[in-house]
Amino acid sequence: MNTENIKLFLSVVELGSFANAAKQFNIATSSVSRAINALEHEIGVQLFHRTTRKIALTQAGDKFHKNILPVQEAMDLTIAELVEDANLITGTLRIAASVSFGQAVLPKIVSAFTAVHSDLVIDLQLSDRRVDLIEEGIDVAIRHGKLEDSSLIARKLRNVRYHLVAAPEYLERAGIPKSISDLKAMDLMSFSYSSFARKWRFRQGNEMQEMSIMPKFLTSNAMMLKQCALNAMGIALLADWTLETELEKGNLVEVLPDWEVAGEDFETAIWIVYPSAQFVPSRTRAFVDFMVT
Amino acid sequence: MNTENIKLFLSVVELGSFANAAKQFNIATSSVSRAINALEHEIGVQLFHRTTRKIALTQAGDKFHKNILPVQEAMDLTIAELVEDANLITGTLRIAASVSFGQAVLPKIVSAFTAVHSDLVIDLQLSDRRVDLIEEGIDVAIRHGKLEDSSLIARKLRNVRYHLVAAPEYLERAGIPKSISDLKAMDLMSFSYSSFARKWRFRQGNEMQEMSIMPKFLTSNAMMLKQCALNAMGIALLADWTLETELEKGNLVEVLPDWEVAGEDFETAIWIVYPSAQFVPSRTRAFVDFMVT
DNA sequence: CTTACTATTGCATAATATGCAATTATGAAT
DNA sequence: ATTCATAATTGCATATTATGCAATAGTAAG
Numbered sequence: 148m149n150t151e152n153i154k155l156f157l158s159v160v161e162l163g164s165f166a167n168a169a170k171q172f173n174i175a176t177s178s179v180s181r182a183i184n185a186l187e188h189e190i191g192v193q194l195f196h197r198t199t200r201k202i203a204l205t206q207a208g209d210k211f212h213k214n215i216l217p218v219q220e221a222m223d224l225t226i227a228e229l230v231e232d233a234n235l236i237t238g239t240l241r242i243a244a245s246v247s248f249g250q251a252v253l254p255k256i257v258s259a260f261t262a263v264h265s266d267l268v269i270d271l272q273l274s275d276r277r278v279d280l281i282e283e284g285i286d287v288a289i290r291h292g293k294l295e296d297s298s299l300i301a302r303k304l305r306n307v308r309y310h311l312v313a314a315p316e317y318l319e320r321a322g323i324p325k326s327i328s329d330l331k332a333m334d335l336m337s338f339s340y341s342s343f344a345r346k347w348r349f350r351q352g353n354e355m356q357e358m359s360i361m362p363k364f365l366t367s368n369a370m371m372l373k374q375c376a377l378n379a380m381g382i383a384l385l386a387d388w389t390l391e392t393e394l395e396k397g398n399l400v401e402v403l404p405d406w407e408v409a410g411e412d413f414e415t416a417i418w419i420v421y422p423s424a425q426f427v428p429s430r431t432r433a434f435v436d437f438m439v440t
Numbered sequence: 441m442n443t444e445n446i447k448l449f450l451s452v453v454e455l456g457s458f459a460n461a462a463k464q465f466n467i468a469t470s471s472v473s474r475a476i477n478a479l480e481h482e483i484g485v486q487l488f489h490r491t492t493r494k495i496a497l498t499q500a501g502d503k504f505h506k507n508i509l510p511v512q513e514a515m516d517l518t519i520a521e522l523v524e525d526a527n528l529i530t531g532t533l534r535i536a537a538s539v540s541f542g543q544a545v546l547p548k549i550v551s552a553f554t555a556v557h558s559d560l561v562i563d564l565q566l567s568d569r570r571v572d573l574i575e576e577g578i579d580v581a582i583r584h585g586k587l588e589d590s591s592l593i594a595r596k597l598r599n600v601r602y603h604l605v606a607a608p609e610y611l612e613r614a615g616i617p618k619s620i621s622d623l624k625a626m627d628l629m630s631f632s633y634s635s636f637a638r639k640w641r642f643r644q645g646n647e648m649q650e651m652s653i654m655p656k657f658l659t660s661n662a663m664m665l666k667q668c669a670l671n672a673m674g675i676a677l678l679a680d681w682t683l684e685t686e687l688e689k690g691n692l693v694e695v696l697p698d699w700e701v702a703g704e705d706f707e708t709a710i711w712i713v714y715p716s717a718q719f720v721p722s723r724t725r726a727f728v729d730f731m732v733t
Numbered sequence: 734c735t736t737a738c739t740a741t742t743g744c745a746t747a748a749t750a751t752g753c754a755a756t757t758a759t760g761a762a763t
Numbered sequence: 764a765t766t767c768a769t770a771a772t773t774g775c776a777t778a779t780t781a782t783g784c785a786a787t788a789g790t791a792a793g
Binding site: 148149150151187188190191192193196197198201203205206207210211214215218219221222225226228229230232233238239280281282284298422424425426427428 | 442443444480481483484485489491494496499500504507508511515519521523525532573574575577715719721
Binding site for chain 2: 770772773789
């Protein structure tokens, strides 16, 4: 069953002849004739009486017309609404992000974004596990570090640098490390992710060093890590975006500032990723564009 | 837009995978994949998130599903109702017949027919003009005499013989004609149709005679003609089906009973005709069958 | 009675759909 | 981690369907 045929049928009824309907649809009259014939055979009911000069609805055709017209209109309307919806920035934008990033960075961004798109509902899912966008119906996710291969489309938001930091109070107590090896004796805190938990890398110009670490404290949550550093528990490896105000205020102090430090890879970044699709919802596109700029 | 594609979409949603939907429809999975793709391109909206292993409705797809499901069901229902209707003997059966035949013969038949088919409404149009079945939406018509070529399908109900009859009172007054030529001097009454109005034909075995007549009274209505004969106005040419009881009761007497008489043609009959169509409504078929038997 | 128009149909060609097999990807099981 | 079974996609060859044109037949109006 073809809705084109039904539309053709409705047009024939409205215009009173196959020829007029053919003109309206810019097709040959023979196509109209065959379309109506096909319709009649599909449903097994004669819809028109015909002579070579005129047509007239049968009783069944008349009833069919009366009944199918609102249904066809409903179908058109449903599709039109859907298309309109797709081109509007409405509905619910589901964002997934790490707990830390969400708490630290997203509030400002999200509120600025919703101010522009008032019809949009934001559903922000904060979790430090790696979520499956497709399974959980997430539109966009913020990802850190290196991306695994996947069917997702990723755009880089910014590069990330890591720093070793500690509270002044701790450094007073434990001493300021002068070299990488000095760290061994100190209280180290890091992310529990495998790329951060057992080994750190250092770089100064062309010089590289690796150091196996025995952390005193591990967590998947950056804010937790920072809080521990602030509480003078030890030296923490933290991303730049978690630190800005704390370094300015002097609540935290950078340790070994001459060395770049990283977990596994120095080339880490924050990414915004979304499912690959032929038609990306406009809310997703809008949010991605907003984040990138 | 194809309702098959929509049904496939609904099946995919219900069964959770392209493969299952393909099984349900007994087609290749690739066809399902392409059908959904076609649907998405037609409406310009992504309906499913997909991986090679699983699919999930997008927000738009979910909304589409919610909205289109009742519409699709309504469409199926509309068509199912139509088909059911077509196979039921319901609706209105529009019958066209001559005034005389309708009055004299149809009442018994129609009441017997409606007794069997209680859901059927009968609309009996009595008219002595030749009606256009298609234009006037008539299901079946009763036709007399010779049929013209047309797109109608005709089935013979019975042969018709014509008789010359008069009231005994008239014959007492005017005398009983012994030969065809005797008629010339008498008061003749006939149908106003061209085949009856100017010439009558007579047959006895292999012998044939024609006679030009100058009727005293012409009408298109057989009952009228009979009434005039009963009123002893003269000799009338009447079809057998109008006469049965009158001859038995002796209200009318046959004139020249040894001769067969006709207007233009001896091979006349009563026909039931209906529009030619690939699908004859069952009410029409039922009535035609009823009339023939 | 002619004319112009309408629906239908045959036919050649264009467009589309379909299944199969190969490919790619992924979730689950080992 | 690695393997395995399975789902979706895609290329390709083939089958099916749709389309316009031209021819046909039939009808209503002038």
